[in-house]
Amino acid sequence: DDGKLDLAREKLRTIFGFESFRGRQAEVVSRILGGQSTLAVMPTGAGKSLTYQLPATMQHGTCIVISPLIALMHDQLRAATANGIRAATLTSADADWRETMDAYRAGELDLLYVAPERASQSRFCDFLTSSPIALFAIDEAHCVSEWGHDFRPDYRQLLPLLERFPDVPRLALTATADQRTRADILTQLGIPQDGLILAGFDRPNIRYTIRHRENPVRQIEALMKEQPGPGIVYAPTRRKVEDIAEKLAAATGRNVLPYHAGLPAEERSANQAEFVASEDMVIVATIAFGMGIDKPDVRFVAHAGIPKSIEAYYQETGRAGRDGDPANAVMFWGAGDFAQARQRVTELPEERRNDERARLDMLDSLVETPGCRRAVLLRHFGEDPEATCGNCDNCLDPPKVSDVTQTARKLLSA
Numbered sequence: 001d002d003g004k005l006d007l008a009r010e011k012l013r014t015i016f017g018f019e020s021f022r023g024r025q026a027e028v029v030s031r032i033l034g035g036q037s038t039l040a041v042m043p044t045g046a047g048k049s050l051t052y053q054l055p056a057t058m059q060h061g062t063c064i065v066i067s068p069l070i071a072l073m074h075d076q077l078r079a080a081t082a083n084g085i086r087a088a089t090l091t092s093a094d095a096d097w098r099e100t101m102d103a104y105r106a107g108e109l110d111l112l113y114v115a116p117e118r119a120s121q122s123r124f125c126d127f128l129t130s131s132p133i134a135l136f137a138i139d140e141a142h143c144v145s146e147w148g149h150d151f152r153p154d155y156r157q158l159l160p161l162l163e164r165f166p167d168v169p170r171l172a173l174t175a176t177a178d179q180r181t182r183a184d185i186l187t188q189l190g191i192p193q194d195g196l197i198l199a200g201f202d203r204p205n206i207r208y209t210i211r212h213r214e215n216p217v218r219q220i221e222a223l224m225k226e227q228p229g230p231g232i233v234y235a236p237t238r239r240k241v242e243d244i245a246e247k248l249a250a251a252t253g254r255n256v257l258p259y260h261a262g263l264p265a266e267e268r269s270a271n272q273a274e275f276v277a278s279e280d281m282v283i284v285a286t287i288a289f290g291m292g293i294d295k296p297d298v299r300f301v302a303h304a305g306i307p308k309s310i311e312a313y314y315q316e317t318g319r320a321g322r323d324g325d326p327a328n329a330v331m332f333w334g335a336g337d338f339a340q341a342r343q344r345v346t347e348l349p350e351e352r353r354n355d356e357r358a359r360l361d362m363l364d365s366l367v368e369t370p371g372c373r374r375a376v377l378l379r380h381f382g383e384d385p386e387a388t389c390g391n392c393d394n395c396l397d398p399p400k401v402s403d404v405t406q407t408a409r410k411l412l413s414a
């Protein structure tokens with residue numbers, strides 16, 4: 001109800017120091033305060049943690065947070081403790097188990113972070129009954145789905161735990177869940193179908209462009225001329241990374257450095273650090289680059305070949321324009337990319353082939369649509385976008401019907 005949400009807004013200011021909720025945070029918080037289990041699908045950086053941390057400070061009982069990475073838990077613990085929230089972790093890296101368990105039993109914790117392998121043990125389950133629980137928050141909930149990109153069998157064991165506390169609401173959180181993953185999460189964690197809140201995937205300042213690859217070095221060079229700021233070029237192999245980096249540096253005279261797992265560790269981290277600090281450097285990289293890198297002023301992300309999937313494309317292009325200023329995402333593709341990717345699928349274990357083919361088909365539909373790119377992306381993540389965005393290649397310069405048939409003909413003959 002409104003009274004609770006008013007109190008939540010007050011806590012938002014006094015505890016977290018934020019003036020207002022972002023995106024659909026308020027909806028998630030008010031569902032949780034009303035005891036309704038929820039799946040929140042929001043992109044990285046949207047502020048998902050707040051949607052369980054805030055209710056945890058308002059409710060009687062502890063919020064149990066299930067999170068897959070110890071490092072992530074300790075980051076969260078530091079941040080929560082800094083805000084004066086009473087929080088603790090129970091992981092293999094902690095020495096103060098007894099203290100934490102006593103604090104829990106005494107009802108002195110707002111938040112208790114645990115790893116899924118712990119949470120799924122029945123002894124742990126017994127321990128949890130020793131004090132009231134306000135909420136179960138399941139972070140990185142896509143780990144429950146085999147269709148998701150990061151399946152963790154321990155997440156499959158969570159349902160029995162949750163079912164021992166049928167009256168405790170559940171909040172599942174993830175940034176990467178397409179239709180199938182979402183359905184899996186709802187079933188696996190026992191959340192009702194109408195408990196889905198999904199929003200905030202649009203990155204309106206990113207201009208999406210997808211072009212045929214002719215001479216990728218020339219094409220990226222042209223992009224760099226247009227775009228003097230920092231950029232990331234993703235290339236499919238180490239060899240191509242080296243080759244493109246060298247040629248781009250020679251052609252443009254700009255600082256262009258490579259990044260891939262085959263480089264010596266010092267060179268790799270030096271190149272990364274230089275990129276993060278630079279205002280005009282371009283890094284040519286394999287997909288090994290980018291996770292956990294926070295550089296707000298990346299002005300373009302280019303793909304010199306197709307990414308693995310629409311999710312991967314969204315994540316990789318999402319590294320552009322985090323500061324909200326205009327940025328470009330440009331993919332250069334060839335029909336051969338899909339042929340090769342499909343060939344590689346035939347080498348996979350049988351049980352994975354259909355899923356990988358489906359992923360490629362979806363990526364193909366993004367690449368070949370004559371319509372709005374953003375609309376395809378957002379629909380893929382379950383949103384209901386406008387038919388045209390005005391900020392992608394196809395909206396700015398709609399392909400003529402003859403171009404489309406020509407592309408189709410080329411593909412048929414390829």
Ligand code: ADP
Nearest residue numbers: 018019020021022043044045046047048049050
């Ligand atoms: P996610 O888990 O969705 O990737 P986080 O929970 O880590 O995102 O939050 C990302 C950042 O956004 C954090 O620095 C957090 O403090 C900040 N944040 C969260 N909610 C708000 C808000 N309402 N206003 C301003 N900043 C916020």
Ligand code: MG
Nearest residue numbers: 045048049139
């Ligand atoms: Mg998070």
